[in-house]
Amino acid sequence: MSEKQAKEFFSEEEKLSIRDAIVAAETHTSGEIRVHVENHCKGDAVKHAEKVFARLKMNKTAERNGVLFFVAVLDRTFVIYGDVGIHSHVPENFWDSVRDHMLPFFKQKQFTKGLCEGIRLAGDKLQEHFPHQDDDKDELPNEVSFS
Ligand code: CA
Ligand code: CA
Numbered sequence: 001m002s003e004k005q006a007k008e009f010f011s012e013e014e015k016l017s018i019r020d021a022i023v024a025a026e027t028h029t030s031g032e033i034r035v036h037v038e039n040h041c042k043g044d045a046v047k048h049a050e051k052v053f054a055r056l057k058m059n060k061t062a063e064r065n066g067v068l069f070f071v072a073v074l075d076r077t078f079v080i081y082g083d084v085g086i087h088s089h090v091p092e093n094f095w096d097s098v099r100d101h102m103l104p105f106f107k108q109k110q111f112t113k114g115l116c117e118g119i120r121l122a123g124d125k126l127q128e129h130f131p132h133q134d135d136d137k138d139e140l141p142n143e144v145s146f147s
Contacts, residue, residue, distance in 0.1 A: 006124045006146050009073045014112040015144050021116040022142040025123025027114060030129065031065040031086070032128045032140040034058060034120055035103065038147055041072035041079075048072075048078035061139050065130045067122045069115055089129040098122060 010018070022033045034056060041048045042090060049070040058066035071078050080095045085131030098121045099112030 003074050008041045008130060009037055009071075009107065010112060017112050018115055018119070018140050018144050021119040025119050026136075026142065028131075028132050029065060029123055029126035029137060030133055030136050031067060031123070031126030032058065032061050032138075033069070033122055033126075034140055034142075035069045035071070035115055035119075035144045036146070037073060037144060039072065039074045041070075041075045041077045042117075044075045044105050045070075045072070045079050046081070049081040053081050053083070056140070056145065058140060061085075063130055064128060066140065067126065069122075071111070071115075078102075080120075080122070082122075084145070086126070086129070090125055094125060096131045109117050 001010040018035055022035070025033055036052055036056060049068060052070055053066070053068050056068070061083065064083040066083045067083040067086065070081060070117055078099070079099055082090070083096060098118050101121060102114040105111070107116060
């Protein structure tokens with residue numbers, strides 16, 4: 001049985017659900033959340049996610065408060081990567097707790113549900129430290145991206 005490649009990993013409807021979850025989270029926070037999907041993850045997963053983060057210009061937000069959910073579908077790897085502005089505010093194990101919450105969904109192949117849950121948790125946490133501002137800019141696209 002062939003594995004689903006990154007680009008067809010989510011149906012159109014699932015992509016919209018993820019986009020909507022990001023839009024909903026970003027109505028409460030100035031933080032910027034993205035989901036990026038690739039087939040493979042070269043070398044260390046966190047280092048790879050860090051490179052993707054920079055490639056997507058997620059390190060260019062005004063408050064350095066971007067959060068990337070990176071999924072390598074064929075390697076079954078998954079990383080949550082938050083920018084430096086967030087590190088000083090969240091407990092060290094916070095991203096692990098988000099990940100732990102998402103993994104049971106992933107194990108049941110409910111990837112969209114798992115991501116939407118993670119996005120919601122990340123948004124709630126971001127809101128505590130980076131509340132939404134009246135003059136907020138949507139600094140980064142909300143659509144799932146692929147490469
Ligand atoms: Ca924003
Ligand atoms: Ca955005």
